[in-house]
Amino acid sequence: MKVQSQETAHVGKFENRYITADGQPRASVALRDPQTLWFNTGTLCNIECVNCYIASSPTNDALAYLTAAEIIDYLDQIQQRGWPVREIGFTGGEPFMNPQIIDMAGAALERGYRVLILTNAMRPMMRDGMRSGLAALQRKHGSALCLRISLDHYRAELHDSIRGKGSHARTLEGMAWLRDNNITMTVAGRTIWQDSEAESRAGYARFFAAHGFNIDAHDPAQMVLFPEMDETVKVPEITTSCWDILNVAPSSVMCASARMVVKRKGAKRPTVLACTLLPYSPEFELGETLAEAEGDVYLNHPHCARFCVLGGASCSG
Template identity: 70%
Template sequence: MKDLQKPVANLGKFQDAFVTASGQTRASVPLSDPETLWFNTGTLCNIECTNCYILSSPANDALVYLSEAEVQSYLSQIGERNWPIREIGFTGGEPFMNPGMIAMARAALERGFDVLILTNAMRPMMRKTVQAGLLALREAFGDKLTLRISVDHHCEALHDKERGAGSFAKTIQGMEWLRDNGVRMTVAGRTVWEESEAEARDGYAALFAAHGFAIDAHNPSQTVLFPEMDETVEVPEITSDCWGILGKSPDSVMCASSRMVVKRKGAKSPAVLACTLLPYAPEFEMGETLAEAERPVQLNHPHCAKFCVLGGASCSA
């Protein structure tokens, strides 16, 4: 497994949760409108991508499989805390590596939530038992279920450069199965490539048209393009004054509306994290319950600046 330690960068920055390196008050984000609760189903994946932010691979079990019972517990806590959650998201790793994925999705759907599953649509999703489960969920819940497919680039060569030779063709095969069986799809791509957003969206539009995928490439909620998350790049720390300078509100940042549940290898219980992007940063672990996760989040990481505040990205649909 790859080294989980942070690369050396931004020396002197992001050291104090409340004060920046220049001595200014660090920005924080209250949980103002919880809309999405994420579950990381485990870091095991059928492939190992070149730049996976969570270092998922066939060997990385740093985050172990969540169970249906554990998911049910947090779904109950949503009601107990009166959180206005509309969406339950499942991410990994590859969620369909987890044998309980269909049952966990059903548990959320039966409680009335929209469900979003992030997948590469490759072999784990294409197992007969998983296909049967997806068809049953589609029959019972229709478009309340969405699968967001990782298509790193609309060009096969660049996608395979990131995900391995032959991965593009396998993902397209999985998407064609979803298309033919009426399962709602969206796509997640990346902006690491040397092209404008307009060029990227036009490329995805051509890909979707060629395969008859009912996905709008120019709608950011249907085709999400994520900025690269590179901790070796120098980024500014976000101070409390930055909101006014940037003309942004703390409510626009992802941790104002979401939390993520993970289970670390060897842990007795799952934990709630402030951010889907920082599973290995202990300072972003908030406790074992949703009640403990209601406190504000200090923006004490390079991803907070580059991905969320300055990049304006969000993992939710």
């Protein structure tokens, strides 16, 4: 059913929250089962990667460091709202650039949540204070703590083409330390290469075996292959009729089960976003509290189609 009006008849793609460019009602997703609450610990990173979706770098501080006190406030809100959260995720930037990351992770673990930290496992993680903190968390909480390592390709030359010369070797060093300290690891790769998914997983499996990493490359929960998010590539808008056409359930899309907290540079308080992938899109900002973040999310961005609906990907563990 087309929904045309004077105001919407000539809108372009992804311009109207409720209506697509051809006048169809835009798909939306309800927060049905909040399982994961993400915290972006800040956009500063020790490296600058090609096509980083959040433009993290050694100089990008558009998203400021969150504090442990702010994380604890949202952990309290989870309980107050009765959200059935099982997992607390920390992303960046590079989370280990934030000096309070160990305290943040510890606060979530003490509440009984699984904790997932996304990291490149390089120098910030390998500082003495971070290593001793991680080792202490592992001794107390075991496999409830998991680090997902960004390894764009198992071959050094391809990984380094994205993250800089020598980055593969430094990440491998960090992974070896995690292995030796019994800290649970998973890996995130990318699908920009010419390999099929089967070839990619087989290659990672050989790499993990060669280095003694206890990671199952054929388990999508342990070895994530993320689709690319090149905004220059045209993607269709997702209408309400697409769910049946694509045989995709709204409940399978990430914003049905997750939210992300960020703190913008200069802001007095953090805010809650609909999605981990859209930190700079104000229309996906839902409010400062989890109560405000319980509304429906309209899929009004190319990433919604490319990454979540058509790509079938999720940042959660």
